[in-house]
Amino acid sequence: MLMPICLLWAKPRITMYPPGGSSVADGIKVVRLVHKQAKHLKTTEADWESAKPTNLKTSEQYAPLAAQHKPGWISWDDDFVDELRTTLKAFWVFAFLPLWYMADGGTNTILTNMAGSMTTNGLPNDLLFNFNPISTVIAIPIYNWVLYPGLRKRGINFSLIQRMSCGYFIGAILNACAAVIQWQVYETSPCGYHA
Numbered sequence: 001m002l003m004p005i006c007l008l009w010a011k012p013r014i015t016m017y018p019p020g021g022s023s024v025a026d027g028i029k030v031v032r033l034v035h036k037q038a039k040h041l042k043t044t045e046a047d048w049e050s051a052k053p054t055n056l057k058t059s060e061q062y063a064p065l066a067a068q069h070k071p072g073w074i075s076w077d078d079d080f081v082d083e084l085r086t087t088l089k090a091f092w093v094f095a096f097l098p099l100w101y102m103a104d105g106g107t108n109t110i111l112t113n114m115a116g117s118m119t120t121n122g123l124p125n126d127l128l129f130n131f132n133p134i135s136t137v138i139a140i141p142i143y144n145w146v147l148y149p150g151l152r153k154r155g156i157n158f159s160l161i162q163r164m165s166c167g168y169f170i171g172a173i174l175n176a177c178a179a180v181i182q183w184q185v186y187e188t189s190p191c192g193y194h195a
Contacts (some may be wrong), residue, residue, distance in 0.1 A: 026076040027084050046083050052078040093161060100168060107175045108132060112180045117185050141165075 034043055035052040049055055053074045115127060148158055158166065186193045 009092070023080075026080060030081055030084055031088075032078060039182060052081045054078055093164070100171070103175055104132075104171065107178050111180045114182050114185055117189050117191070 030051045034047045034054075037047045037050040038044070053076065056074060111132065114124075143163075148163070151158060
């Protein structure tokens with residue numbers, strides 16, 4: 001209910017640009033052009049250069065690509081091609097996030113089941129489930145202000161991709177630990193695997 005008030009407050013502080021064409025449509029056009037030029041699945045620098053409007057309009061090599069379409073079909077600029085290439089490279093970094101979230105959701109289910117088969121003395125079953133986000137909120141400042149600066153002082157400089165990989169690795173270890181603990185709960189429970 002407060003969002004409209006916040007938007008009215010923020011509007012004078014925001015730089016407004018007029019609506020333009022569809023970036024998605026332009027992106028599809030550029031990717032199709034690049035893959036027409038590419039000789040195989042992996043694209044090269046020259047393939048991306050071929051989709052830049054300056055090359056499509058001036059180069060004899062790329063003129064046949066431009067001639068296949070109506071005038072005004074090119075509605076992007078050279079910077080758009082470079083940004084799209086960078087975006088598609090970055091996409092591969094996040095391509096496995098859905099798999100991670102499925103595994104992380106499975107860990108949360110394990111923790112809820114674990115709590116259901118343990119003696120909780122009146123505590124709700126989802127208490128263990130809440131430790132996952134709480135531990136994440138506690139760990140992030142420790143990583144950012146203690147671990148990574150300490151590693152930098154020792155000459156080990158983690159890039160963003162290395163930090164993400166490290167986080168996934170630590171999360172995978174914790175998921176495995178949760179599975180082993182759940183297995184031990186089943187082994188020691190009087191109900192066995194039917195707990």
